[in-house]
Amino acid sequence: MPELPEVETIKNELLPHVLGRKITGVAVFWDKMVKQPTAAEFCERVTGQKITNLTRRGKYLFFHLSSGEMLVMHMKMTGSLLINPPDAKFARAIFQLDNGAVMHFRDPRKFGKMWLAADESAVADKLGPEPLDNDFTVETLTKILRNRKAPVKPVLLDQAIIAGIGNMYADESLYEAKIHPVRPACSLSEVEIKRLYTAIRRVLRAAIKNKGASVRNYIRPDGDIGTAHAEFRVAHGTGKNCPRCGTLIKRIVVRGRGTYLCPKCQPEP
DNA sequence: CTATAGACCTGACGGC
DNA sequence: TGCCGTCAGGTCTATA
DSSP states (O other): OOOOHHHHHHHHHHHHHHHBBBBEEEEESSSSBBOOOOOOHHHHHHTTEEEEEEEEETTTTEEEEEEEEEEEOOEEEEEEEESSSSTTTTTEEEEEETOOOOEEEEEETTOOOOEEEESSSSHHTOOOTTTTTTOOOOHHHHHHHTTTOOHHHHHHHHHHSSSOHHHHHHHHHHHHHHHOSBGGGGGGHHHHHHHHHHHHHHHHHHHHHOOOOSSSSOOOOOOOOOGGGGSSSSSTTTTTOOOTOOOBBBEEETTTTTEEEEETTTTOO
8 A cells, every 4th residue: 555655666766757758648547536627627638748747745646747737646545657567457547658658547446536736735735744854853753742642553644643654654663663553642751752753764764765565556667566565574464473572463453444563562551 | 623434446365 | 166245444524
């Protein structure tokens, strides 16, 4: 499932293929994936535009168009963007580029979305800080957690509080910081907040280095998989043992989300 | 305000 | 083999 490291990888690897390219045609096969305007108008307005930049904010991708408009995309859970794939399986939209290449928006479950916006602020303004930015400090995280009674995991998953963390990386970060996911956010000690801060940044950076985690449907633009999941220590770890203490990894449900943890390293509150 | 439930979708997987 | 139920989880919307 594309989270920050996966979307960052898609952006990085797509950039050389799309930067400066003109979109010569667009076909949409699942109209509901276009939030605005209508699918037909979307195709019309995008066709002929040059892609002047490609950026990421949280789990969103922004194709900067020469018209000044922004083409926004979200992969949701099973979306991927592929350059010249071998087939059109699950292709919900296809973009033709002026160098003859094609970009497929592949999405088995049809949750992915794209739309046109005047700029990125409508999306970006609703998001919390980027956890890998320089101005995201221990103090930032301390303020975020201080007054919230909610379990710490859902706080990490709330895009309006911190942008880009999803289910897998929340579990990995909490494991590394030795914090149980249902601990009230405000109950974390100074030392634990410091550990969580370091863990979030290390886990996300390592995953970007490994080009994302291909646990399910995530594929890189060239069709290769990412390898970040090889370093997962609890996420999707049913039947595995904790690499620190050997205890069997446990699966619980927190606010409706499958959650993996080591019951010994992450003691229940 | 928070907190929870449902909706959106379909492939994969387990049980029989 | 094949049918059926359940699960997966990002985000938006509706309801308590």
